[in-house]
Structures are given as structure tokens and as C-alpha cells.
Amino acid sequence: MVLTVEGLRMRYGDTDVLHEVSFQARAGEVLALLGPNGAGKSTTIEILEGFRLRSAGRVEVLGVDPAGADERWRARIGIVLQSWRDHGNWRVRELLEHQGAYYAPYGADRPWPVDDLLAAVGLTASARQKVRTLSGGQRRRLDVAIGLVGRPELLFLDEPTTGFDPAARREFHDLIAGLAADQQTTILLTTHDLPEAARLADRILILTAGRIVATGTPTDLTTSITAPHDVRYTLGVQQFQHQILDSTPFVQALFAQHGDAVQNLEVHRPTLEDAYLALVNGVQS
Template sequence: MSKGIVTVDGLQMQYGEVQVLHEVSFEARAGEVLTLLGPNGAGKSTTIEILEGFRLRSAGRVEVLGTDPAEADESWRARVGIVLQSWRDHGNWRVGELLQHLGSYYTPYATAGVVRPWPTGELLAAVGLAESADHKIRTLSGGQRRRLDVAIGIVGRPELLFLDEPTTGFDPEARREFHELVGRLATEYGTTILLTTHDLDEASRLADRIMILTSGRIVAVGTPSELTTAIAGEDEVRWSVGGQGFRKRTADSTEFVRGLFAQYGEELRELEVRRASLEDTYLALVRGQEVAA
């Protein structure tokens, strides 16, 4: 198998007579943000749980950090970080104390040269919580609480980080700050991140590559721009001439608009170009899969 951070080949999952995953294959590369996008019931959570070693697959090959997660030991788990949708802990813990306590669990693996815990002060600075070190967890805002979740997930300085619906319930400012944090983890610290989300804008902003999963199958993989160009394809151009409105879908909106100016000149009014978006791509794929099924 490939030496990628994550390599999946022909993954299948079946519950009774229900096939949840059908021959899923993909690879996550070192230092990239790979986003798994899909509707409810597409198989995202099942895929991630198999990669994390929490669920046994029915068939196929899976390799994460050079190991089959189904056979992984504690030293392997120390190299993996997980940020769930929610995390429960005692609200009276102080932020810095909790991270220092959790970091102590990774010390045995540091001596084996596998992983070393992140110094608490550096970790707090990395996630933007340096000023909240002495605050009790119950006093944190939603955005701060989510930053702490990430700090908990990366306290062991993992090579691979799983983020599950990380910004659910965030306000726009908290979401923007969190996106900046994820970007820094990948670019400055070299963390490979596997992200699941329902948020198309989030996927477009964060992902180096996007995998679209629907009905248990990977139906597309590529950068946001590659997917948009290859699948959505057409832009929408709107304009008016002499008070009458027109609309046209075209694969080359730039050339089409040039033609409009050549034809109508100063008579051209209310010109608007709507570029094909990731949302157009996503909806086209999901609807196409539903029709095929």
C-alpha cells in the first residue's frame, strides 16, 4: 500500500443486509486538509470511525500512519488526535491545568520517540487561549470552548487530526477564527487534518482537497476549484437590453460577455455573472446519485 498518512482501498461496511460503504478508496497526504463532504446517511461517520479504529470494517484495506487501525496499539493512538462534535468534562477545571494533566498521559510515548506532548504554554498560544489559561472551563464562550476541544485533540502533538463537524453552532466571527486556527495547524505545524462537515462554505475555505461521499460511495475527489470546473461547469449570465431581461448558462462566461458587448454595446444593462460554485457541484452530484439509485 502507499505510504500516505491515510490509505483506503476497497473499503466496505455492511450492517446485516444493508451495505453502508461500497468499495471506498482514497488517500490523505501529509500536511493537507482533506474534507469529507456528504449528506446525512452518506457513510461519513462510519468511514471516520473505521479510520480511528473504533469500528471494524467488513472488507477492504485500511492503513493509517502505517498501521491497520483494527490492530493498533496505544503508541499508535498517541499519534492520532480526535476532536468530536461535543466533549464533556468538569466545568471547574482550569484550562491550563486540564491541558497539562492530559499532556502527562503522552509522556511514556515521548521516551519511545513516537510522540511528545505539546508544552502547555505553547499549546495555549497556538489555539489562541493564552489569556484564558487560568479560567474555568464553564466560563468559556462557545468559540473558546471549541478552541479548547482542539487543544485537547492536539495536546499529544498528533501527526493526524480528525475534526468532526467542528463549527456547528458557531457565530460568524468564531467560525472565521476557527478556520484560521485549522489553517495554521496544517501549514505551520504540518498536521494532516481529516475534516467532516455539512458546511459547503467551510469545506471550500479549509480544504486542500474535497471528497464527496453519497450513498456510501466516493463520487468525486479534487480541489474545490477542480470539482467546480469539472462538474458544475457552467456559469450563469444575466443582462437586459431595452428593458427586457435575459439569462444564459455558459461554460465560458468571459467569452460570452465579450460577445454581448460586441453585439449590444452601450445598450447592455444590468449585466451579472454568477460563477458556478461548490454548492452547484455538490447538489449536482448528490442529485445525480439519487437518480442513479
Template sequence: MTWNLGKEGMKMIHVENLTKTYDGKDVVKGISFDVQAGEIFAFLGPNGAGKSTTVQMLTTLIPISGGRATIQEFDVVKQEKQVRLQIGVALQDTGIDEDLTGLELLVLQGKLFGLSQTEAKKRAEELLQLVGLDQDGKRRSGTYSGGMKRRLDLALTLVHQPTVLFLDEPTTGLDPASRLQIWNEVRRLNEEFGTTIFLTTQYLEEADQLADRIAIINEGELIAEGTAAELKAANGEERIELTLVEKEDERIVIETFAGRQEKDRLVIPSRGTETLRAVVRFLDERKIVATSLVVKQPSLDDVFIRLTGQAYKEES
């Protein structure tokens, strides 16, 4: 199985001043970004931030109010048909006909894209093997587990060998084991075939694990973009968390290291091993006993809270 994936280093997705207006109100406010060929790009934002609207515009599901977007150099507005041939879209609701088998659904999808019966059956068998459903292809899809349905939906988006795959919250509602299976399939598509993947997700850990780069949208505006490491370095905080035996010792530790109280622990901003050594030396010299002391690296949760002012909501 081979993919026509475009040239290495090309802008697979180009977005320039993209705007969406509803009832005179801009819900997406002139955002711009690029996704390179072969990247996994995560698009994050609070509920109502504009991420789903952006995905719907890029996938030609709703019209663009202003600005411009291209998929593999095809204009999303002027060359809508060509764009649709370049993309695969897996939405949160799969919409699978549960009376048909996995094989039948894939064959039907192939025929809709112009393949002959023989070609469609061959492609279906290849894709069932790709997503680990080759032993279940002749079972009615209504008997599949949630994770199996997600993998079948993923296979359905790949029938026409898209250059760009849009995954809208692909693991929402799945148990941890099924979520890991989907992660593995996404990595495999990207690593083995070089598929460019545009991912929206409710899970910050998912973006951290999978994405080459991340963009964060808030109130319709793009407020940050970069690798997970870059975002953490620019917006996160390495810190030392400790709990002390004697409560009266907390004040002097906070004052000495510009710390703060958070729930049942003290938090000290850290600048690496130098700060850690200073804290340990201070506690030892003053005979202050700590029941726990942990160095924590900045997380995407920290980044998200700092940039948007709210915690990222994960729904089951």
C-alpha cells in the same frame, strides 16, 4: 514546539475497499482514497451517506467490516494502539469537564499520554498560546464561549503531537466570528506545523476555503474526489443570470441561448466572455432592457446538487 509529521509526499492516510456492514446492509461500500502528508482533506456527504461511519473506522472507534486502512503506514485493525498515538480526534461534542480550567484539562491530558507534571504543564502553556487562550487558561472552562471551547478542544487533541488530526464538524453551531477563528487555527496548524487534517463539515464554504482536496460520499459510495476547482470544472456550470423589464422578451432570450427560467430570473449556460458578449450584443440590438445581469461561477453547492441530487443541508 515540533511535530513528527512523516515524510513529505507520503500517503498519510491510505484507504482501500473500506466497508462497513450493519445487519447485513453495507453502509460504507468499498471506498478507496489517499490523503497525502500535509494536506487538508474535506470529506463531504449528505446525512446518512457514511461519512461519520468512515471517520469512526479510521479513528479505531468502530471495527472495519472489510477492506483496509492505514494511518502513517500503521494498519488501523492490526496496529490499533500505534494508530491512536498518531491521531488527534475532535468530535462535534467536546465532552469538556467544565469544572476544570483550560490549563488543568490540558495538563491532565498530557499526563494521560505519559508526560511528567513539568512536561505536561509546559505543553499545556504552549498549546494555550497556540489556540489563543493563553489569557484564559486559569478560567474554569464552563465560563468559556462556544468558540473558546472549540479551540480548547482543538488544543486537547494536540497534546501528544499527532501526525493526523480528524475534525468532525468543528464549527457546527458557532457564530460567524467564532467560525473564522477556528478556520484560522486550522490553517495555522497546517501551514506552520504541516499537520495533516481530515475534515468533515456541514458547511460547503468551509470545505471550499480550507481544503486542498475534497471527497464526496453518497449512499456509502465515493462519488467524486479532487480539488474544489477540479470538482467545479467537471460538475459545475458557469452561468449568466439576468432579469428583464418586459416578460414577453424572456421567451426569445431563452430560445436563442438555450436558457431556462429559475424563479424570478433567466439562467443562460456560459462558456466565458464569448457568451457574455453575445448576450449583451443581442439585448442591445433588440432594445431589450435588463434590470440585472450577473455572471456566476460554479460553486460547490452546484457540484453537490448535481452529484447527489440534493442540496447540502447546513444546520445551525
């Protein structure tokens, strides 16, 4: 396992912010950590990254306890924060070459060749620009490139596509899928973009009030809640709408009775957002 967390607890003074958090992640898995603000996501990630000491529990990241990890271990992980420090006077290529040089002593496959990395994040045409001249979306791509430059085995992504237009977001999703599938990079994603989590994640953890309240694939989570399907159709000139807990037998019976007379059929099932809100609100209430 790339990540093993057992009984993780964190206390600030008299306040517990993480309660017996446990989960695992394997090589090449994309794991999304979802939760409202204040749920404990950032604290969890900081402990995994080795930037915060835990109060109790067992944590192993790439076979090492992050609390005592060395620089060689750090070279094996990548971090994409919500914003990077400003290097406005650096040119994009120069900055990536400079960052990459820190990884060279830790393996022949590190760092990622700059030309390949620029192409992967869509910054080839901007390689000679100074960072301060980049647009917001381009700066975000540079943040991602800095996180990837060491060719990490484990990548932490915090709201990675903030500022991306739809085309850039799709390209980034393809990049993440390729990293996981082709290079077996394990990816831990935190995001408030639930469609993004549903598209990218193999598994989702929902954390609220310091506890994991649900875990599973996007499909597992959406089918775990009891919520009606919205079925809409027309027969002739008449429109119909029904709220049905299981739409499949209803639709089968509908076609068995009316056949081709059924037109404009729409079936809306619960989404990941519906499941997320039901689970989080259930705990908070």
C-alpha cells in the same frame, strides 16, 4: 501516504453501509469528507480512528492498520469530536496540562506547550476559567485544543467550527492552514458547511449511500457539473440577465460590442454547494 484506504466495506447484519471505498491522503493535505446524514461518513472515520472493525478492505493510517494499533500509534493522531465530555470543574489550563501529560512518553515534541496551544485556539484570556463558565464558542475552542494537545500528525475534525462567530471561524481556518502548511499535519475534515470545506480543503470526497461518488479539488467539483452561469449587467437604463453555460466568451463578446457602456456586470458561477447537491441528488434519484 498518511492514509491509504482500498476497497473498504462495512456491513451491519445484512446491510452494507460502505461499498468499496478507496482514497488516499498525503502529509500536509487537508481532505474534506462530505455527504448527507447516513452516507457512511461516521463509520468511515471510526474505522480510520481504530474504534470500529471493518468487514473487508485494506486500511493503513500512518503506516499501521488501525484495527491492531497500539498506544504509541494513538499518540500520533488527534480527534476533535462534535462535543467533548464535560469537565466542568476543571480550569482550562489544568485540563490541557492533564491531557497533555498522557502524550509526554511518546516523543520530545509532545505535548504542545500549553501557553502556545491556548494562544493558537484563542483561549489565553480564559486559561484560569472553569470549563463550566465558558461560552458555547469557547467550549468548542477547548474541544479543538484537546484534539491538538498531542501535536498530532493526523487530525480528525468533526464539524469543528460549530458555535464559532465569524472572527473565531476565520482564526480557526488560519490555524488549520498553518498546521497543514507549517507542520505537515494531515487533516481529515467532516462538515456540512460547504463554504468552509471549499476554503480549507485541498481535496474533497463526496460520500453518499456508502460510495464515493466524486473526488477532486473544490474547483474540479464545481466545474464537473453542467450548470449555467448567471450573467447580469446594464446598458444605459436597461437591465439584462442571461443563463449561459460558458460565461467567458459571452462576456468577452459583450465588451467587444459595447465597451464601457456595460455597467454593473455580475457573473455567478456554480458553487460547491451546487455541485454537491447535483452529485448527491443524482445518486439518490
